[in-house]
Amino acid sequence: MQTLEESLGFDPGCRPSVELARHVARALGWPYVELEEYSVSCGILRKVPAELACRLRCVPLVFNRRRVVLAVDDPFQGMYAQLHPELFGPPYDRDVEVALATARGIDRALEKRIAVVSG
Numbered sequence: 675m676q677t678l679e680e681s682l683g684f685d686p687g688c689r690p691s692v693e694l695a696r697h698v699a700r701a702l703g704w705p706y707v708e709l710e711e712y713s714v715s716c717g718i719l720r721k722v723p724a725e726l727a728c729r730l731r732c733v734p735l736v737f738n739r740r741r742v743v744l745a746v747d748d749p750f751q752g753m754y755a756q757l758h759p760e761l762f763g764p765p766y767d768r769d770v771e772v773a774l775a776t777a778r779g780i781d782r783a784l785e786k787r788i789a790v791v792s793g
Contacts, residue, residue, distance in 0.1 A: 691776045698749060699774035707745050709733065709779030719787045722762065730755055733783040735773065739765050745775040
């Protein structure tokens with residue numbers, strides 16, 4: 675009997691969560707970002723209130739007057755952020771772009787966010 679990963683054609687040498695996130699991102703036409711290899715600046719992390727970042731499980735990658743790009747691990751939260759850009763307030767209440775990441779990557783980035791606020 676095949677595992678889910680084998681039936682979807684995932685690389686057996688890769689972590690299943692990474693392959694699944696890449697597969698879902700590809701299906702949605704979104705980019706995939708490996709947050710564990712991406713350096714998110716403390717200044718950008720502060721742009722999204724901690725409560726909102728934890729509720730949406732999002733990590734800002736780009737957050738300026740021209741673009742808002744968020745990493746999420748749940749496509750539905752990403753779609754919600756895209757449908758409700760007003761959550762980020764002016765001048766950021768415009769189109770929100772989304773990239774998919776793993777839950778582990780989001781967890782680590784949110785831990786960093788909490789450490790930035792606390793420290």
